[in-house]
Amino acid sequence: MPLRSVYLIVAALVLALLPSTAAHANGAPYTGKQYDYGGAITQISGSVQTVDDVADSIKTSTAATVNQIAAQRATLPYGDIYPAAGTPAQLTTYPGPPAMAASNQYSATVQQSGGQISSYVYKILARKTDTNRELDTSWTSFSFAGSVTVRVTRNAPGATGCLVRPYSANVVTSFSGSTCTFTLTEPGNLSVEFLPDIHNPILHPMLVFANPPEVDVPSASDPNVRYFAPGIHNVGAGQPITSGQTIYLAGGAFVSGAFIATGPVSNVTIKGRGVMSGLFMDTGNQDLNKDQPGMIDIADQGSTNLLVEGITFVDAPRFNVRALAQYTTIHNVKTMSWWYSTDGMVGGNKSLLENNFVKSNDDSIKLFWGDTTARGNTIWQLENGAPFMISWNIHVNPQTFNVYDNDVIHAEHYQIEKSGIFRALHAGSGTLSRYLFDDIRVENATWRLFYLAIEDNKWYDPALGHGEIEQVIFRNIYAHTTYTKPNLVQGYDANHKLRNINFQNVYANGVCFNNVQAGNFTVDPVTTNAIRIYRSTDGSCRT
Structure with a gap:
């Protein structure tokens, strides 16, 4: 069988093995445990309507806000961002900066009709070299509508195949020589990875930013531009x-x-x-x-x-x-x-934080100010910070966050104890509430999923006191890896708790969580209340 066909089959098998997030159990019967203040534990059997009602309320409220944001954006000069339906096929590449050396790690071409066109590949070097395990990052950027065939060639020898993250993009690759080839029909911010170097740390990452066509391009002669x-x-x-x-x-x-x-x-x-x-x-x-x-x-x-x-x-x-x-x-x-x-x-x-790519060493997306939607984002987290940061020292009372359909393709946590994909280190006086995290996919991370705590840090102001965190829902969270650190849910004291924190259809370590043992949770009974860990009974959460 030709090598190209082998890698087409491998890629298809990888995608087939991933849990589907299309079938949700929202409102369906559940099984699990509720952990209350003082250590009481009750069985969850059936629906948890109060939680589903909060989730629906968050979705309704943030959808209305997204419409308000769109109405405001429509008043901006050059505020359009979405290509019209039926935009004809097109492909635009961009020149590299004069006198700036292209990446010596990769080259790339794109093709829509006619021959292949070179797409300039940038490279930046790692900067915090005492802790960064990567050495550099390369990327190429172009805009298109229709379909485009992308070819990325790795200059170093030794590759045996390739894949494209996030897996949810369903990009099927072929591999020949040192070149990874794939066809796109939708825009996306992608990582092209060459086997066997697909696990943290990847020393020389290669990214492809396949943009939609530009719309509402400003005029160079406009005095306000x-x-x-x-x-x-x-x-x-x-x-x-x-x-x-x-x-x-x-x-x-x-x-x-x-x-x-x-x-x-x-x-x-x-x-x-x-x-x-x-x-x-x-x-x-x-x-x-x-x-x-x-x-x-x-x-x-x-x-x-x-x-x-x-x-x-x-x-x-x-x-x-x-x-x-x-x-x-x-x-x-x-x-x-x-x-x-x-x-x-x-x-x-x-x-509205939408369709972004974030590769950061501190927090990637900060969820601090309320009435916010974060969707369609792709995150590559370096060794510090969190992909989704809920709080450091918030002294107001933000509420209503809808964070859904996001991918964390790498998290390189390996030495900072309190790291996690979802993280709160709340030492502020504010009460934070109404967070819905839904359809979040995590591909290559091994440290910890959840670190949720109210605790002092070096910026804590004792004159302001502590707040609380309540009404948080983690739903349909799929982590395709094994974690080494326990998940933590912990308030500050009996008067400053984490309350009504829900883990619904959370899959990691090869299991779907339905109690603290299955999820490797540490839940402090003195500083928390109504901590629910449960999964659906209809098979939509992989067990």
Whole structure:
């Protein structure tokens, strides 16, 4: 049998073995245990309607907010982000920056009609070299509609096959020589991995950002547009973000810059297919980097109506995108950064974080300000932080988060004890509530799924006291790996609890959890109440 056919079969088998998330048991009979304050344990048999009602309420509320955000975004100059249905087949590649060396690890071509077209491959080096186990990251970026055939060639010898993550993208590959070939019919932010180097740490990752076609492209002659054409632009830090402004990075633009709003701003669009680099701000020192600004930094929560779309952010020493405006959209953004202090993205109250790729060493997606939807995102977590961070020291009372249909393709946790895919280290006075995590897929992580705690940390202010966390639902969580660390659910004391925390159809370590033993949970009976661990009885959660 030809080698190409062998790898087509292997890829198909891998996809077939993954649990399907299409069939849900929401509202169906369940079996499991409820753990209450003081150590009481009761059997769950049948429906848990109160939890399903909370989940439905969160979905209804955030869907209405997403519509409000869309209505606000429609008023922006150049605010359209979705190609129209029936957009004709097209393919756009982008030039590499002049005098910047392409990756020496990989090359890539794309093909739609006619011959193959070279697609420029970038490379950035690891920066926190005392802990980063990876050496660099390469990526290529293009835009298309219809279908496109992608070929990625690894320059180093020794590969025996390839695959594409996330598995949920259902990308079937073929392999010949040192080239991985696959055809896409939908946009996606993908990791191309060459066997046997598909487990953490992958020393030389290769990413493919297959964008949708650009729409509503700004005019370079518009006086309200700051337009960066293809080429290298060194503009530095402190670049102002002002109300009514559009900042556009064309594909092939490489901008060394950081943009900041010094007060409240409104009606701002930041978009394009170019690259923004923060390497010029990197001091090479972890502590000093904490004083650097974000690359997009809008900290005033009086801001409103913001769009960040399409741009690739690399080598940020601090925040990539901090966008605390109300009615914020962060869409199809790509971030890659290396330091413990470098977060991926956070939106303000009433935000939509959609179809982004985040490769970060600190928290990838911060869920801090409420009334937020995060969907369709792909996360590659480095050794610090969490893919989904619920709290550090929140002193307000945020509520209503709908986090669904996301993929964590790697989490390289290996030494920081309190790491986890879902994490809360809440030392603030706020009460956090109404979180729905649904259809989250985790592919290559071995440390811990859940670390949920109210506990002091070095930023804790004893004058403010402690808060609580309540009404959190983890539903249809599929982790295709084995974890070595126990899951933790722990409040602070009898008056500052984790309450009504639900683990419904959570699959990991080859089992679907229905009690603390099956899920390897540590649940503190003195500081928690109504902790439910249960699975459906209809077979939709793999057992």
